Amino acid sequence: MLCAGLVIAAGLGISSCKKDLPIKSNDKVFKVALFKQGLQEQLAGARGYQFIINQDGRWVDSAVYGIGGFDRAGNTFPAMVESEVNIASVTKTFTAVAALKLLAQNGLTIEDQIADWLPEKWSKNSAITTLKFRELLTHSSGIYEGGTSWSSLKNVVGGPLDGPKIDTYANANLALFRAMIPKLADKNTFSIKENELSADAFDQWMQDEYVKRMNSLVFNPAGTSAVCVPDPKKTTNMLMNEAPESLAGYTEGDWTPFSGGGGFFMSTVQMARMMAYLVHSDAVIDDATRAIMDTQRPGKYRIGWNRIFAVTGGTALAHGGGLTRPANGMDVSLQTMIVKLPNKVELALSINSMPKGVPRPINTIVQTAYNNAWVTE
Structure with missing residues (x-):
């Protein structure tokens, strides 16, 4: 009679009986902490940034770094996920x-x-x-x-x-x-x-x-709202330059007459909330509309997504935004991005500067961090 857990070595006639034999599948699993770490490492050098990671429609982690801007007296305020930012072309989604x-x-x-x-x-x-x-x-x-x-x-x-x-x-x-x-x-x-x-x-x-x-x-069904002019009662992140240049910044004004392709002021929290609703809820869009956005005309651009790139487990759909302005003889900038990733993961990201006005390759940054977050336990 064979005992439970018997292992027979094929062709050798050797048998043994063990309980609770540890068997690993070698399947990789996604680690939110590693995704966060990978993003932080690649965003080093920015004056400030803030991002939120969602999974299964829930906020699971976030990070803030550096400053969000400064006042007329030169006093800086910290980067915060609650601060407003002009989301630029993310508006298009x-x-x-x-x-x-x-x-x-x-x-x-x-x-x-x-x-x-x-x-x-x-x-x-x-x-x-x-x-x-x-x-x-x-x-x-x-x-x-x-x-x-x-x-x-x-x-x-x-x-x-x-x-x-x-x-x-x-x-x-x-x-x-x-x-x-x-x-x-x-x-x-x-x-x-x-x-x-x-x-x-x-x-x-x-x-x-x-x-x-x-x-x-769009916004109210997700339990939020947005306007195209900064709210004086709220902290609004600035466009800034990066070290070693002396700190310079610019605050966007009323975008209402230029809106549609850009212009809404939202916090990273609001962007993350919108992504959770767009992906996981029927409150804003239904499955048929979601399918039109995600699959229609699979070429360089899709409806609502201007960045499509391969990642572990499938395809990332994203929309990025960026603004650059002159200030004190230098270029000051910001970048924004919302990303829909496989494994029910979403990212909302805002960076408060660019290196000498040259956009960071956020596609590659997200792709690298996400792929490296899949590990074998």
Whole structure:
């Protein structure tokens, strides 16, 4: 009779009986602490940074380092995950979410043309009006314009395409939704306002309505809110330079007239919260919308994600942002990023400086830290 746990060595006829034989599968497991450590090591040198790691829709770890900025007297304040930052182009992900929700509400798809949803009184070139929503959302429209002021957007709509319809990241693609989201949300009111207001007053109405709709469609369902102007009652991180240069900084002002492709002020906590809701909850988007964002047109850009890179276990989907300004004869900068990773992990990251205005390769930083966080126990 064989005892429990008997091991027979094949071909040798040797047997033994042991209890609780330790057997390892050699499967690798993800370690949040190692992911955090890898990020911290690669972000050394920044004036300050803050990031939050989610797993299974929950905040599991975070890190802050350095300073968030300084006041007029030169007194510094620390980096904090609760501090606001201009999230720059991370805004585009949230704009895309609002657009997809409103298209569905109007019985439209991303393959419909944008013509009927631009302001009636704008001069329009047929090359623009026949564009599809998908082409704007994936930066494949042929619009290359980086400016997002109202005059820039009107020039884009009134003129020919800047170039061929190839993958060319351009701020105007998503900034145009500053004019279209209010119309998609309430076409009748939009028409009334366009006819009764002056051109400047209507621009003001559209930009305010865009922010209002972004809150009701995207941020409020996740239990938060955001605006495109820094709140004087809250700490706002600055754009700064890096040592050994003498410390210089810049604080962004009102982005409401330029919003859509950038401009919301949010804390790292808010970004992490939004990622948890976008990935794990139906409160903001449903599975069908999530699938459109994650899988539509798997090329250089996807809807809401401008960075797609391979990591252990699959593909990372991310959107990065960056701003650079002159201050005291030097470039001061910031970088932001939200990342959706395999294994139900998300990252929200804000860096308060760049090395001499040159963006850090955040894709590679995240990729390296995430891959190295998988170890055999």
